[in-house]
Amino acid sequence: MNNLFNLTDEIILMTGGTGTIGLAFGEALLNAGAKLVIWSRGKTVPLEEIASKLAQKTGAADRIFAFKVDVSDKGSAEAGLQKVIDEVGPPSVLINGAGGNRGKAPFIEADLDVFQDVLKLNLLGGLMIPTQVMAKYWIENKVEGSIINVASATSFMPLSGVWAYDAAKAAVLNLTMGAAKEFAPHGIRVNGIAPGFFIGHQNRDLLYTDFEKGELSERGKAIINHTPYNRFGTAEDLFGTVVFLASKKASGFVTGVTLPVDGGYLVDNI
Ligand SMILES: NC(=O)c1ccc[n+]([C@@H]2O[C@H](COP(=O)([O-])OP(=O)(O)OC[C@H]3O[C@@H](n4cnc5c(N)ncnc54)[C@H](O)[C@@H]3O)[C@@H](O)[C@H]2O)c1
Numbered sequence: 676m677n678n679l680f681n682l683t684d685e686i687i688l689m690t691g692g693t694g695t696i697g698l699a700f701g702e703a704l705l706n707a708g709a710k711l712v713i714w715s716r717g718k719t720v721p722l723e724e725i726a727s728k729l730a731q732k733t734g735a736a737d738r739i740f741a742f743k744v745d746v747s748d749k750g751s752a753e754a755g756l757q758k759v760i761d762e763v764g765p766p767s768v769l770i771n772g773a774g775g776n777r778g779k780a781p782f783i784e785a786d787l788d789v790f791q792d793v794l795k796l797n798l799l800g801g802l803m804i805p806t807q808v809m810a811k812y813w814i815e816n817k818v819e820g821s822i823i824n825v826a827s828a829t830s831f832m833p834l835s836g837v838w839a840y841d842a843a844k845a846a847v848l849n850l851t852m853g854a855a856k857e858f859a860p861h862g863i864r865v866n867g868i869a870p871g872f873f874i875g876h877q878n879r880d881l882l883y884t885d886f887e888k889g890e891l892s893e894r895g896k897a898i899i900n901h902t903p904y905n906r907f908g909t910a911e912d913l914f915g916t917v918v919f920l921a922s923k924k925a926s927g928f929v930t931g932v933t934l935p936v937d938g939g940y941l942v943d944n945i
Pocket residue numbers: 690691692693694695696697715716719745746747772773774775776796800801825826827828869870871872873874875876877878
């Protein structure tokens with residue numbers, strides 16, 4: 676059984692690995708034996724800091740590689756992939772982790788520039804560009820790779836006020852299914868993970884009025900009340916799902932699914 680979840684020798688490429696979700700994925704994948712390559716703009720967190728955070732958690736400094744790549748620029752992603760292949764080796768798993776929300780507004784007041792930025796972040800940089808670049812390489816080189824997209828609870832059920840994020844994450848669910856069908860003849864799997872609510876940089880101010888004091892906003896309280904497990908998620912909650920979907924031995928016949936990891940948020944009823 677241990678072999679099913681052993682990722683030794685796999686090279687896993689993850690975009691946007693500096694946030695809460697990316698760090699959780701990184702920790703799990705490194706502990707399963709993988710080499711982890713992170714693509715980041717290095718804007719919010721310097722590349723060395725990401726690598727050292729993960730090294731501290733896992734003791735796997737020699738298996739962590741961080742490259743400066745802007746995933747919203749196809750040329751940068753293409754050059755980035757060549758550098759990874761030259762310096763680490765060809766990846767067999769792509770995790771599309773870059774993404775996030777910006778603020779919240781009533782529908783008719785939503786700023787349209789912000790709306791476009793959020794769509795662009797989550798759909799172009801967050802999915803299309805890295806997927807095109809990686810899948811093209813895999814198809815040309817007959818690699819049966821695995822793609823993991825990061826969806827959200829809002830992929831299934833809209834959240835109020837975050838209209839572009841809703842639209843983008845619903846599209847992530849849709850594109851996960853469409854790409855799974857498209858790439859299946861090449862043995863490339865495409866799945867998604869839909870985290871419920873985990874405290875990240877991009878949603879902290881929506882969920883807390885004072886994060887340091889642990890004071891929840893009305894929205895934060897409503898989410899907890901609406902989550903049958905009665906809490907936000909923690910990094911550990913994501914470990915098993917990401918390793919399962921990355922491992923061909925464990926999930927080699929699984930494609931096109933998006934797995935919620937949400938403490939029951941999506942099945943809450945009255
Ligand atoms: N935290 C949650 O509760 C939650 C729930 C569902 C889905 N998600 C998704 O998980 C992913 C990670 O979110 P998180 O909560 O860890 O957020 P975070 O803000 O902590 O991290 C976001 C990551 O995306 C990267 N990023 C942001 N803007 C970028 C840009 N323009 N170009 C390239 N990279 C960029 C950041 O550098 C960072 O690595 C996102 O796709 C987010 O939508 C988060």
